[in-house]
Amino acid sequence: MLTNRNILLCVGGGIASYKAAALASKLVQAGANVQVAMTKNAQxxxxxTTFAALTRKPVYDDVFIEHDASKIAHIDLADEADLIVVAPATANLIAKLANGIADDFITTTILAATCPVVVAPAMNVNMLEHPATVRNMERLMADGVQLIAPGVGNLACGWIGKGRLPEPEELVETLSGLFQAKKLENRHVLISAGPTIERIDPVRYLTNDSSGKMGIALAEAARDAGALVTLVHGPIRGTLPSGITTIDVESGDEMLEMMLTHxxxxxxxxxxxxxxxxxPTVTYDRKQKKIxxxxxxxxxxxxxxLxxxxxxxxxxxxxxxxxxxxxLEHHAQQKLIRKQADFIVANDVSRADIGFSSDxxxxxxxxxxETVTPYAQQSKTTLAQNLIKQFAEALR
Incomplete structure (x- = not known):
């Protein structure tokens, strides 16, 4: 799927830059035409020299140096690219992109680009979860940039947590999926996501720990596969995907009504x-006092x-x-029969690394x-793409 695709790989200045070299190599092996741009910090x-040797192309790092006097490099590369990948994306680089700052080769080129842009954050977990970084990532997603969720594990700073750049093999698989045939072209897809809440009174309610991340990832994957997506969601945090119809509900009855409507x-x-x-069998219209x-x-x-x-x-x-x-297996198979579903996706929510709030x-x-298809632990973004492929085949 990557053969003859023009991919601009933008490398930010983090320890995960070494993985970007392996990513460049694997993209070239997959048949892509890879051009690399680097920040000064990445170097x-x-x-x-490493990236030039891997791609057999010059590496760009200065907006004022033109390798071909007949072209403006950052405009030319932006026009030629089928896809721009920022990996690793540091907090600094994400902040610049989110705010439209164009003060080096990478940021200037991306600001001039009209092709899809994929950003793969990699940094210390506290930096990743800082409100400013979260805000900047949400702004990028609202602008149509696709974010690849970082992995969880040992970080170079000594911390253990979220912030690892996914392995090059996983990144190549994700990028390949972006160029696959639109298997759901003009198909209608309805997805529900997140928790519902059931009111006790105006300030108290029953709910659960669902974050809605898996449902949102599925909506994005279905959209990218060409589907016309409607997402019915309960109270969830974060920015909703662009390019889909979203319907905000609160209770189970409201979700049922909207699902049946569509x-x-x-x-x-x-x-x-x-x-x-x-x-609750009774819902109070006023806050109930402590007794x-x-x-x-x-x-x-x-x-x-369901x-x-x-x-x-x-x-x-x-x-x-x-x-x-x-x-897991017993409950899933019983649910498949009772609910008259075509597929049941079973997961163990007791594990913190793959539970409700995990990426x-x-x-x-x-x-x-009677088919059983196991999927290894992976980012919800990649998993959603794989699940959509499976369900699209069932439609065929």
């Missing part, structure tokens, strides 16, 4: 939301959205999620045709 970690015209429906299983002694709240079951969709299914491919903490996941997909 403190890896020299220009259900009939869909080709693929994915219930990735973690819908609250119970709600002496224990407080008892009577609960009743909420409507099972089962309702399964009962009404006609031609749709219906996918459900099973968030379990034990007996990574590890799942097994159970099909009604």
């Amino acid at each position: 403190q970690f890896v020299g220009k 259900y009939d015209q869909q080709d693929l429906v994915i219930m990735a939301a973690a819908v609250a299983d119970y709600r 002496d002694g224990p407080l008892r709240i009577e609960l009743e079951e909420t409507t099972d959205i 089962r309702t969709l399964g009962e009404r299914k006609t031609t749709q491919v219906l996918v459900g999620f099973a968030a379990e903490t034990e007996n 990574e996941n590890q799942v097994t997909v159970y099909g009604k045709d």
Whole structure:
């Protein structure tokens, strides 16, 4: 999928720059035409000669040096690129890109580009989670830039946490997916994401720990595969993907109503939301005051959205999620039958590294045709792309 693709690899100044050299090599091996641009700080970690040798092309690092007097390099490269990849993307480089600052070769070129831009952050976990960095990444996503979630592990600074640049092999797989045929071209895809909340009174409610990250990643992957995506989501944090229709709901009943409203015209429906299983039998319109002694709240079951969709299914491919903490296979297969779904995606939410709030996941997909497809632990972005490929094949 990368053969003869023009890829501009922009290397930021972090210790993960050494992985960018391996990435450049693997992209060349995959058949891509790779051009490299580097920040001055990046050259403190890896020299220009390394990338020039790997790509057999000059490396750009100064907006005022023209290798060809007949061309303006940063404009020419921006025009020729099919894809721009920033890896590693430091906090400084992300801040510049988010705010439209163009003070070196990389930032000037990206500001002039009209092709897709992919940014792979890599830094200390505290820097990554600083409100300023989070704000800048959200702004980039709102501008249409695709972010590749960093991995979790031992960081060069000595910390253990999120901030590792994904391995070059995983990056190549992700980038290859961007050039794949639009397997869901003009297909209608309906996805639910995040938690729902059930009110006790105006300030208290029942909910769960779902972050909505997996559902959002699926919506992005379906959009990139050419689908017309509708995302029905509960209360989630962060910026919602561009290029899709989003519907904000709160309760399970509201989510059910919106899913049924859009259900009939869909080709693929994915219930990735973690819908609250119970709600209070009585909802108060005023805050309830504290009382002496224990407080008892009577609960009743909420409507099972996935089962309702399964009962009404006609031609749709219906996918459900099973968030379990034990007996994963048994519960997933039982759910597949009870809910009349085509696929159940099962994951162990008791593990912190792949649970609700993690940027990574590890799942097994159970099909009604008795197929079992395990997926190794990987970023939710990459996993979503792989799942969408599988479900798209089922549509065919």
